[in-house]
Amino acid sequence: MPVLQASNVGVSLSGAELLPATSISLRAGSSTAVRGENGAGKTTLLRVLAGRLRPSKGSATLLGHPLDERGVAIRRHVAALIEPPTLYPDLTLRDQITLIVAAWAGDAGSRGDTEPAAWAGFGTEAIERFGIGHLADRFPHELSSGQRQLVSLAVTFARPGSVLLLDEPEQRLDPDRRGLVAEALSEARAQGVAIAFASHDSQLVARVADTELRVGAAVKP
Numbered sequence: 001m002p003v004l005q006a007s008n009v010g011v012s013l014s015g016a017e018l019l020p021a022t023s024i025s026l027r028a029g030s031s032t033a034v035r036g037e038n039g040a041g042k043t044t045l046l047r048v049l050a051g052r053l054r055p056s057k058g059s060a061t062l063l064g065h066p067l068d069e070r071g072v073a074i075r076r077h078v079a080a081l082i083e084p085p086t087l088y089p090d091l092t093l094r095d096q097i098t099l100i101v102a103a104w105a106g107d108a109g110s111r112g113d114t115e116p117a118a119w120a121g122f123g124t125e126a127i128e129r130f131g132i133g134h135l136a137d138r139f140p141h142e143l144s145s146g147q148r149q150l151v152s153l154a155v156t157f158a159r160p161g162s163v164l165l166l167d168e169p170e171q172r173l174d175p176d177r178r179g180l181v182a183e184a185l186s187e188a189r190a191q192g193v194a195i196a197f198a199s200h201d202s203q204l205v206a207r208v209a210d211t212e213l214r215v216g217a218a219v220k221p
């Protein structure tokens with residue numbers, strides 16, 4: 001059974017088609033690259049899959065249940081980097097990630113399905129994985145745009161889940177850091193995570209994706 005599946009989901013707003021009917025099926029341990037030109041609807045599709053946008057047509061399921069009835073399950077299973085996470089201006093990078101991971105750990109612990117102690121190292125691991133350990137004591141305004149993207153990735157990968165949704169994870173990153181993204185995605189896929197990511201980076205797609213889904217442009221220029 002696919003972990004996350006969408007059948008003919010489409011989004012229209014005030015008569016404009018943001019996403020033409022699109023189907024996608026994500027299995028555990030698979031990685032799908034969502035491709036298409038600017039404005040084709042990639043971000044819109046990811047927002048639908050993350051339960052952040054209700055489709056105007058079609059349907060989606062998470063672990064066999066309708067996505068729009070699965071608010072708690074989405075939070076529990078899906079880690080998504082679509083919009084950058086909100087960073088607290090007065091907290092260092094280390095404290096931001098510690099706080100975010102502690103909130104998730106508390107949530108998981110209150111459900112009794114994950115030991116809060118098991119979460120303790122996730123934030124530190126994620127910071128190290130994206131090579132931003134040396135920035136841990138900086139505040140958000142002291143980071144470059146690429147460094148902010150690495151923080152966003154660290155926050156997203158710090159959260160274990162069955163599904164990972166990423167919108168252009170390579171954006172603003174230099175080639176070496178794009179390599180770190182490829183490694184992190186490959187590792188997550190090997191661990192059984194179902195991945196969908198939108199990307200304009202053909203190298204990253206070739207390295208990490210086992211399936212490509214082309215999203216059709218809704219409005220041609």
Ligand SMILES: Nc1ncnc2c1ncn2[C@@H]1O[C@H](COP(=O)(O)OP(=O)(O)OP(=O)(O)O)[C@@H](O)[C@H]1O
Pocket residue numbers: 013016017018019036037038039040041042043044045198218219
């Ligand atoms: N809030 C909105 N209101 C109206 N139209 C929107 C809105 N958000 C996006 N769109 C339109 O929806 C279409 C799909 O946008 P989307 O962001 O999903 O494209 P994309 O494939 O991710 O593009 P890119 O590669 O440039 O990131 C575009 O034509 C865009 O102009």
